[in-house]
Amino acid sequence: AAVFHWPDPLLDTLDDQLYRPGFSPASTFALNCGPRDNSTIAAQWLRLAYHDMATHDSTTGTGGMDASIVFEFDRPQNIGVGMLESLVDFLVAPNEYVGMADVIAMGAINAVVGCGGPVIPFRGGRIDATEAGPATVPEPQQDLASHIASFKAQGFTETEMISLVACGHSLGGVRQADFPLIMTEDVPAGIQTFASTLGFDNTVVTEYLKGTTENVLVVGSNITTRSDFRIFSSDGNVTMQSLASPDNFNQVCADLIGRMIDTVPSTVTLTDPIEPIDFKVWNTLLFPQGGSLAFLATLRIIDTGVNRTVTMFWKERTGTFCPPAGCSVPSFQVTTDSASFLATLKGVTAFKLHSFNAAIDLTTSISQFWFEVNDNDGSAPFIVDNNGVNYTIDQDVVLFDPRRSSFTIGGLFMVVGVKDPSTSINVTALTTIDGTTTVPVTSSVIANFELDSSNPPADGYMFYTSPISGKSLSNTIHATVNGTAYSLWVPFLDAPGV
Numbered sequence: 001a002a003v004f005h006w007p008d009p010l011l012d013t014l015d016d017q018l019y020r021p022g023f024s025p026a027s028t029f030a031l032n033c034g035p036r037d038n039s040t041i042a043a044q045w046l047r048l049a050y051h052d053m054a055t056h057d058s059t060t061g062t063g064g065m066d067a068s069i070v071f072e073f074d075r076p077q078n079i080g081v082g083m084l085e086s087l088v089d090f091l092v093a094p095n096e097y098v099g100m101a102d103v104i105a106m107g108a109i110n111a112v113v114g115c116g117g118p119v120i121p122f123r124g125g126r127i128d129a130t131e132a133g134p135a136t137v138p139e140p141q142q143d144l145a146s147h148i149a150s151f152k153a154q155g156f157t158e159t160e161m162i163s164l165v166a167c168g169h170s171l172g173g174v175r176q177a178d179f180p181l182i183m184t185e186d187v188p189a190g191i192q193t194f195a196s197t198l199g200f201d202n203t204v205v206t207e208y209l210k211g212t213t214e215n216v217l218v219v220g221s222n223i224t225t226r227s228d229f230r231i232f233s234s235d236g237n238v239t240m241q242s243l244a245s246p247d248n249f250n251q252v253c254a255d256l257i258g259r260m261i262d263t264v265p266s267t268v269t270l271t272d273p274i275e276p277i278d279f280k281v282w283n284t285l286l287f288p289q290g291g292s293l294a295f296l297a298t299l300r301i302i303d304t305g306v307n308r309t310v311t312m313f314w315k316e317r318t319g320t321f322c323p324p325a326g327c328s329v330p331s332f333q334v335t336t337d338s339a340s341f342l343a344t345l346k347g348v349t350a351f352k353l354h355s356f357n358a359a360i361d362l363t364t365s366i367s368q369f370w371f372e373v374n375d376n377d378g379s380a381p382f383i384v385d386n387n388g389v390n391y392t393i394d395q396d397v398v399l400f401d402p403r404r405s406s407f408t409i410g411g412l413f414m415v416v417g418v419k420d421p422s423t424s425i426n427v428t429a430l431t432t433i434d435g436t437t438t439v440p441v442t443s444s445v446i447a448n449f450e451l452d453s454s455n456p457p458a459d460g461y462m463f464y465t466s467p468i469s470g471k472s473l474s475n476t477i478h479a480t481v482n483g484t485a486y487s488l489w490v491p492f493l494d495a496p497g498v
């Protein structure tokens with residue numbers, strides 16, 4: 001599994017999105033195989049992911065899961081309300097470190113488990129395309145040779161093609177409004193599902209083998225568009241027969257859908273699979289307050305039912321202030337937060353959040369911190385120190401100040417404290433703005449900060465402010481102070497203790 005060395009905005013964000021429902025509203029939408037448009041949300045998400053991947057060309061190493069689908073909606077291949085609706089589900093997810101492509105891939109995983117299917121490992125780090133890819137999504141009226149060629153280009157053999165189509169067509173169906181030339185007869189609710197069961201299972205396979213299937217891509221009156229029939233029968237049903245075993249179906253589908261979402265341009269390197277992080281530093285804030293530096297931090301621990309107490313330690317940045325073992329504070333609050341359905345499938349049912357609020361000496365400041373965890377069962381306390389490297393605070397020159405910032409209906413006036421700006425300084429923020437329901441992609445704007453007349457200098461800091469739109473998902477502050485460049489990712493505007 002991927003190792004989390006704080007700070008790591010990509011892993012940090014993806015872990016939250018995968019395993020804490022509060023951070024990814026969309027992670028809950030596909031649960032219980034919930035309905036939409038007479039199909040299921042899960043079916044829409046899985047189709048979206050396949051169509052995004054289908055631009056991959058394994059010979060040139062281009063295309064794949066890159067969210068280029070957002071530029072490809074006008075193609076007949078991508079017809080269907082579910083495409084745009086799905087992207088709108090994911091709208092509030094990405095920030096400048098996590099692209100829409102990662103979120104589409106996460107959607108595919110949540111779709112499969114949400115409908116009772118197998119758990120697929122998630123790797124992160126996909127890069128979003130800035131333009132449309134080639135129009136290479138297979139279409140039902142194409143012949144078998146074209147489909148074999150398409151799947152080969154995407155990196156799948158003929159056998160894998162049969163399996164992947166069966167896995168995908170476990171969910172959802174064909175909508176008459178979208179494909180009137182396939183759905184030539186009127187059907188209730190305007191959709192013919194591929195299988196008689198709603199969930200992610202191999203009924204699509206067993207009904208095909210038994211000859212009871214109503215899948216219109218197998219038995220529809222339009223013979224030209226019987227693409228599933230041509231694909232499923234292309235090896236004399238050998239592969240379909242092997243998928244008649246539910247266990248084998250789940251195993252093959254987990255593997256192939258996993259490969260599908262990990263199909264990325266050759267220039268992209270994905271992380272190792274991201275599992276729930278045991279001990280995660282989260283939601284840190286450092287800012288000047290009343291003659292000291294307030295340092296707020298939370299240690300998130302997977303809840304194992306142990307009644308733990310946690311102490312935070314830290315070291316000065318300059319000079320001597322703390323005892324040799326470090327300054328320390330106990331946590332001031334322990335709360336429990338829920339785990340996502342995906343996390344529960346990995347044995348994680350909840351998280352404990354141990355929060356700290358330390359008053360740091362202004363002149364000696366803070367350079368690094370770590371934790372001591374006591375299980376209160378007679379065993380020796382153990383240290384949590386970022387896998388041996390401690391949690392290092394890069395700088396205390398440019399700080400986001402949540403106390404001096406003020407929230408408005410339309411967003412906030414963000415306030416940044418800058419230490420000793422003896423010469424000219426320049427403060428900006430790269431703000432990631434969420435997309436709209438018609439253009440579901442994030443964009444970035446630069447906010448320029450000005451000296452904040454309502455917050456006079458204090459504690460050795462001067463304060464700069466800029467309005468930030470309420471559509472902002474995340475900000476990274478960039479400042480040049482006395483010739484040195486600093487940057488600070490601000491994923492959270494608030495923390496326990498502010």
Ligand code: HEM
Pocket residue numbers: 039040042043044046047050079080082138139140141147164165167168169171172173174175176178179227
């Ligand atoms: C030759 C390859 C394929 C063809 C020709 C094909 C064709 C189609 C068509 C015509 C529909 C109906 C869409 C609508 O009515 O809006 C559909 C739905 C769907 N396809 Fe495929 N498909 C192929 C491969 C795949 C693969 C590989 C996957 C995923 C692994 C997949 C997943 C789905 C899903 C989940 C739906 C249901 C969508 C819903 O109910 O909203 N398809 N497909």
